Amino acid sequence: MSDATELLQQARSGDRRSLSRLLSHIEEGGESPVEGGSGTSLGITGPPGVGKSSLIGRMIDVWTERGESVAVLAVDPSSPRSGGALLGDRMRMSNADSSDLVYVRSLATRNHPGGLMDCLTPMVDVLASCGWQNIVIETVGAGQAEIRVVAFADRILLVDGPDRGDIIQAEKAGIMELADLIAINKSDLPDAERAANAVRTALSVGADENTPEVLLVSAHSGDGIEEIIEALSQTTTTEGRERLRVRERLISAWDSTLLTSPNIESTLAALETGSMTLSQAVEQIRKGV
Numbered sequence: 001m002s003d004a005t006e007l008l009q010q011a012r013s014g015d016r017r018s019l020s021r022l023l024s025h026i027e028e029g030g031e032s033p034v035e036g037g038s039g040t041s042l043g044i045t046g047p048p049g050v051g052k053s054s055l056i057g058r059m060i061d062v063w064t065e066r067g068e069s070v071a072v073l074a075v076d077p078s079s080p081r082s083g084g085a086l087l088g089d090r091m092r093m094s095n096a097d098s099s100d101l102v103y104v105r106s107l108a109t110r111n112h113p114g115g116l117m118d119c120l121t122p123m124v125d126v127l128a129s130c131g132w133q134n135i136v137i138e139t140v141g142a143g144q145a146e147i148r149v150v151a152f153a154d155r156i157l158l159v160d161g162p163d164r165g166d167i168i169q170a171e172k173a174g175i176m177e178l179a180d181l182i183a184i185n186k187s188d189l190p191d192a193e194r195a196a197n198a199v200r201t202a203l204s205v206g207a208d209e210n211t212p213e214v215l216l217v218s219a220h221s222g223d224g225i226e227e228i229i230e231a232l233s234q235t236t237t238t239e240g241r242e243r244l245r246v247r248e249r250l251i252s253a254w255d256s257t258l259l260t261s262p263n264i265e266s267t268l269a270a271l272e273t274g275s276m277t278l279s280q281a282v283e284q285i286r287k288g289v
């Protein structure tokens with residue numbers, strides 16, 4: 001029996017050290033002992049500081065009160081932008097690690113030049129096969145890079161706050177089109193309603209069956225949390241969104257192939273000196289893989 005299979009057995013019987021070691025093994029590029037495809041995940045994304053971690057903390061409370069388990073994969077929680085928030089995140093996710101029903105694991109994209117595609121999906125599958133009922137992927141930001149990551153989730157909750165038009169701005173990056181549900185957090189603050197209406201207005205242009213619902217929520221007061229969870233369980237994704245998601249996943253895979261190509265350095269050097277054109281470069285990389 002391979003080490004990974006043994007770790008899986010122990011992880012399935014509830015041993016967290018084994019689960020962590022197995023996830024590290026996958027993160028380092030090791031083979032997963034779990035057949036793919038069993039796990040489904042909820043991606044939560046949005047601009048920095050809108051309250052994603054606080055909201056996840058509240059959702060964890062609701063799930064665990066129902067006796068459901070929750071595993072969180074926090075992507076780049078300690079990036080400079082989010083201010084080394086892992087410890088803070090753990091504290092804000094009040095139940096994290098204090099309950100057998102909660103497991104939190106962080107993942108740094110900087111350790112993965114080819115992107116997270118090779119490990120994110122296998123990790124979700126491992127967690128699902130170990131019985132974790134709710135699997136959440138938290139990513140910070142609403143730019144292209146975050147869209148790439150969150151597109152690996154099966155459902156996407158986009159979070160925004162009252163004092164920013166960030167996600168409307170970020171619409172160029174396509175994040176609103178990928179979202180199955182949009183939550184405007186900090187509804188305890190005066191401008192939240194206005195922000196929600198601005199987002200609804202932005203969405204109503206060209207509204208169709210792909211247009212997500214916009215809900216107000218407050219991670220501080222707890223208002224709207226149950227509704228978000230209910231809405232997520234009711235929301236079925238649409239073909240349009242599914243197509244966008246698989247498109248992003250394909251682009252990730254493509255990028256990964258490019259960035260991990262054995263020819264990449266020599267190709268860059270040739271481009272730099274002008275001894276190769278871009279189309280020749282593409283050709284060379286394709287031959288090299």
Ligand SMILES: Nc1nc2c(ncn2[C@@H]2O[C@H](COP(=O)(O)OP(=O)(O)OP(=O)(O)O)[C@@H](O)[C@H]2O)c(=O)[nH]1
Pocket residue numbers: 047048049050051052053054055081082083085092140141185186187188189217218219220221
């Ligand atoms: N008023 C108010 N403040 C909130 C609410 N939710 C979160 N905050 C505050 O907003 C700040 C950011 O909260 P986080 O949960 O760390 O936000 P985040 O989106 O996870 O942040 P990053 O991971 O750094 O992008 C903290 O100071 C929270 O206390 C809310 O519902 N109302």
Ligand SMILES: [Mg+2]
Pocket residue numbers: 052053054082085089
């Ligand atoms: Mg956070």
